[in-house]
Amino acid sequence: MGLDYQLVLWNKHKKTYDKIIVLSMLLYIVLFAVITIAFNSETSIETLVIRAFGSLAIIMLHIILAIGPLSRLNSNFLPILYNRRHLGVSMFIAALIHGGFSMFQFHALGDVNPVYSVFTSNMDYGSLTNFPFQVLGFLALLILFIMASTSHDFFLANLSAKVWKRLHMMVYFAYALIIAHVFLGAFQQETSPFTIGIMIIGFLVVASLHLITAFKERKTDRVKTEEKEGWLTVCNISEIQEDRAKIFTVDNERVAIFKYDGKLSAIHNVCKHQGGPLGEGKIIDGCVTCPWHGYQYLPSNGQSPPPFTEKVTTYELKLDEETVYINPKAFEEGTEVKPCKI
Amino acid sequence: MTYIINIFLGVLGIYFSIGLLFGLYFVIIGATKIDPLMQGTKKKVRFLLLPGVIATWPFLIVKLFKSKSI
Numbered sequence: 001m002g003l004d005y006q007l008v009l010w011n012k013h014k015k016t017y018d019k020i021i022v023l024s025m026l027l028y029i030v031l032f033a034v035i036t037i038a039f040n041s042e043t044s045i046e047t048l049v050i051r052a053f054g055s056l057a058i059i060m061l062h063i064i065l066a067i068g069p070l071s072r073l074n075s076n077f078l079p080i081l082y083n084r085r086h087l088g089v090s091m092f093i094a095a096l097i098h099g100g101f102s103m104f105q106f107h108a109l110g111d112v113n114p115v116y117s118v119f120t121s122n123m124d125y126g127s128l129t130n131f132p133f134q135v136l137g138f139l140a141l142l143i144l145f146i147m148a149s150t151s152h153d154f155f156l157a158n159l160s161a162k163v164w165k166r167l168h169m170m171v172y173f174a175y176a177l178i179i180a181h182v183f184l185g186a187f188q189q190e191t192s193p194f195t196i197g198i199m200i201i202g203f204l205v206v207a208s209l210h211l212i213t214a215f216k217e218r219k220t221d222r223v224k225t226e227e228k229e230g231w232l233t234v235c236n237i238s239e240i241q242e243d244r245a246k247i248f249t250v251d252n253e254r255v256a257i258f259k260y261d262g263k264l265s266a267i268h269n270v271c272k273h274q275g276g277p278l279g280e281g282k283i284i285d286g287c288v289t290c291p292w293h294g295y296q297y298l299p300s301n302g303q304s305p306p307p308f309t310e311k312v313t314t315y316e317l318k319l320d321e322e323t324v325y326i327n328p329k330a331f332e333e334g335t336e337v338k339p340c341k342i
Numbered sequence: 343m344t345y346i347i348n349i350f351l352g353v354l355g356i357y358f359s360i361g362l363l364f365g366l367y368f369v370i371i372g373a374t375k376i377d378p379l380m381q382g383t384k385k386k387v388r389f390l391l392l393p394g395v396i397a398t399w400p401f402l403i404v405k406l407f408k409s410k411s412i
Contacts, residue, residue, distance in 0.1 A: 004382035007390060119347045149393035158377055159401050167398070 092148035133185030361396035
């Protein structure tokens with residue numbers, strides 16, 4: 001939401017979060033180095049860097065994957081979600097240092113192209129215990145590169161939200177590659193139950209959070225509704241809090257029905273910026289405000305206030321005594337719909 | 343297996359080479375033609391976009407052709 005693109009969209013809070021990210025990363029690296037040297041003083045600096053940044057990237061990836069479902073389950077996590085993009089790029093940098101040093105140490109000192117060497121130095125592709133696990137890491141790094149390099153509003157606007165979202169959903173494929181990379185690689189030598197246990201717990205936490213969130217949302221989507229002369233029954237008016245919304249599913253599309261200033265308005269639930277859930281936001285200064293990044297829309301027409309240009313579809317509502325009804329037919333994005341008076 | 347690896351890495355190399363050539367044109371000239379917000383965007387921001395353009399050039403080249411203003 002702006003008149004030109006900025007290098008980084010920073011504000012006071014984001015700067016604080018970024019400082020926390022950088023300091024936490026540095027602290028982890030220092031602690032990892034101190035502990036490694038204390039227990040194994042013969043570890044080379046290259047190996048130390050590879051292990052420290054590799055484990056750091058994996059920890060960060062688990063946090064990133066947990067943020068989404070956590071913020072859907074509890075709004076207290078939303079502020080962390082706002083900074084997930086910066087966390088993702090920081091994680092890619094950690095993974096790049098891990099991958100870069102690994103390629104340098106193991107593949108760049110011969111007379112074969114280092115990338116070619118990653119794929120061909122071990123051709124035991126049929127083996128499970130001696131699988132060329134570095135290939136998996138390379139492919140995961142490639143996906144993380146695509147994601148990090150497109151983590152800018154320009155790409156969201158010009159690749160379309162649908163394509164951008166699909167590209168960024170590849171993080172789950174990258175995660176699977178990384179899990180396989182670690183288990184077929186590092187864990188073939190590293191047999192400490194503590195390290196392997198942490199990795200398994202991390203996977204279980206991420207998977208459980210996603211499943212819990214999916215079941216919760218499925219429940220919302222499957223609410224049975226009555227149809228009355230083409231209108232769908234939504235809820236009793238008292239179920240919607242002032243300046244907040246109720247999310248209702250119409251033809252497999254989520255709609256946010258807002259109550260504000262003695263009126264009701266309905267707009268599509270998906271923010272045009274990064275697909276944030278508008279119905280989990282609130283009315284601020286007369287505008288529906290996305291809980292993810294603060295993008296705003298006028299509730300009566302789904303348009304961002306001028307000079308901004310984002311638009312979402314709108315829906316018609318009616319109130320019969322205490323019951324809210326919605327017309328399932330969506331209007332074009334940005335269409336003015338007279339708010340329903342309470 | 344070596345044959346598959348050669349093809350995969352060859353395609354990857356070609357993809358990124360085209361991406362780099364297109365990317366340089368795109369961040370300097372092309373991006374402004376498909377996105378009005380790029381008009382006021384500074385050079386350092388344009389070059390920050392270069393890696394992403396290299397990664398996603400097929401999508402952007404289609405959008406550029408559709409804009410009919412190459």
